[in-house]
Amino acid sequence: MKKLLYHLCRLGLAAVFLYAGYVKGSDPVAFAGQVAAYQILPYAFNYLVAATLPFVELLCGGLLLLNQRVRPALLVIFGLNSVFMLALFSLLLRGLDIDCGCFHPGAEGEATTSPQMALLRDAGLMLMIAVAWVLRQQQAGESLDD
Amino acid sequence: MSNSLWPPRRVLLEAVVLVTFAAAAGMSLNYSMVMNAFSGRNVVSLPQKTAQSPEEKLPVPVDYEELDELLAAGALLVDARDRNLYNDAHLPGALPLPLGEVDARLDDFGKRVPRDTPLIIYCNGFGCPDSFDLGVRLLAEGYQQVQVYEGGFPEWRDRGRQLESGGSQ
Numbered sequence: 001m002k003k004l005l006y007h008l009c010r011l012g013l014a015a016v017f018l019y020a021g022y023v024k025g026s027d028p029v030a031f032a033g034q035v036a037a038y039q040i041l042p043y044a045f046n047y048l049v050a051a052t053l054p055f056v057e058l059l060c061g062g063l064l065l066l067n068q069r070v071r072p073a074l075l076v077i078f079g080l081n082s083v084f085m086l087a088l089f090s091l092l093l094r095g096l097d098i099d100c101g102c103f104h105p106g107a108e109g110e111a112t113t114s115p116q117m118a119l120l121r122d123a124g125l126m127l128m129i130a131v132a133w134v135l136r137q138q139q140a141g142e143s144l145d146d
Numbered sequence: 147m148s149n150s151l152w153p154p155r156r157v158l159l160e161a162v163v164l165v166t167f168a169a170a171a172g173m174s175l176n177y178s179m180v181m182n183a184f185s186g187r188n189v190v191s192l193p194q195k196t197a198q199s200p201e202e203k204l205p206v207p208v209d210y211e212e213l214d215e216l217l218a219a220g221a222l223l224v225d226a227r228d229r230n231l232y233n234d235a236h237l238p239g240a241l242p243l244p245l246g247e248v249d250a251r252l253d254d255f256g257k258r259v260p261r262d263t264p265l266i267i268y269c270n271g272f273g274c275p276d277s278f279d280l281g282v283r284l285l286a287e288g289y290q291q292v293q294v295y296e297g298g299f300p301e302w303r304d305r306g307r308q309l310e311s312g313g314s315q
Binding site for chain 2: 028029042046047051059063071075076133137
């Protein structure tokens with residue numbers, strides 16, 4: 001049962017981050033525009049984030065999918081998710097109503113995701129990360145295998 | 147191995163290596179985009195002339211670095227964004243001509259701005275197509291020098307340059 005839960009969380013997270021990394025990595029300029037809409041970073045740094053972040057997501061998603069180096073990957077997406085949630089929370093505080101830029105860059109006119117919804121979704125991801133982490137730590141403790 | 151929630155040192159180290167590796171991969175694939183952004187050059191290259199339309203004139207891209215010189219020489223900034231965004235803040239001296247209202251407002255614009263005025267059009271940057279589309283339209287209207295500032299409003303603002311707000315006269 002625990003095993004099933006672990007694999008479900010791992011594969012679910014892998015799917016989310018592989019998808020997110022792929023759609024953003026294939027259009028970095030549009031993604032930079034979405035990062036810029038948060039008005040947190042200076043102009044050129046939005047491009048720096050857009051150039052690198054999708055690849056971090058892709059690598060973590062890939063490792064989770066292959067069940068390799070799962071704990072480092074979980075740790076990194078925990079960090080990413082924390083930053084995303086802080087950024088979304090800052091949108092609420094500043095009253096900025098922009099698309100969260102979580103998945104589709106440049107999806108103008110399509111349904112956008114409000115900061116509230118994105119926060120809720122990220123909280124769900126956080127829960128999956130926590131469950132996968134605890135179960136993986138237990139496994140590692142039992143078998144010394146990671 | 148401890149059974150605690152805290153990650154072992156090896157896992158932390160591997161996480162750092164993972165991020166470094168992925169960031170390096172991303173940087174090498176997007177190197178020119180990032181370097182152009184940091185050096186004030188255009189990130190997005192404008193569409194080139196296609197075989198089907200060799201006669202059609204296209205706007206010329208202008209980098210952030212060239213802007214001041216062109217403005218000092220008398221170029222006029224044209225804001226292609228929505229009216230609300232223009233009213234919130236725009237580049238100093240810019241005239242509003244939102245792409246969405248261009249049909250209704252082009253007559254008025256044409257009366258106020260002579261055809262030989264050099265124009266620099268901008269919108270929201272980051273590959274925003276409105277400035278380019280407006281540029282094509284203005285060239286077709288007979289404006290002779292039409293340039294597009296791709297970095298647009300976000301680059302100007304984030305470089306700490308002066309902005310104006312309010313509607314135009």
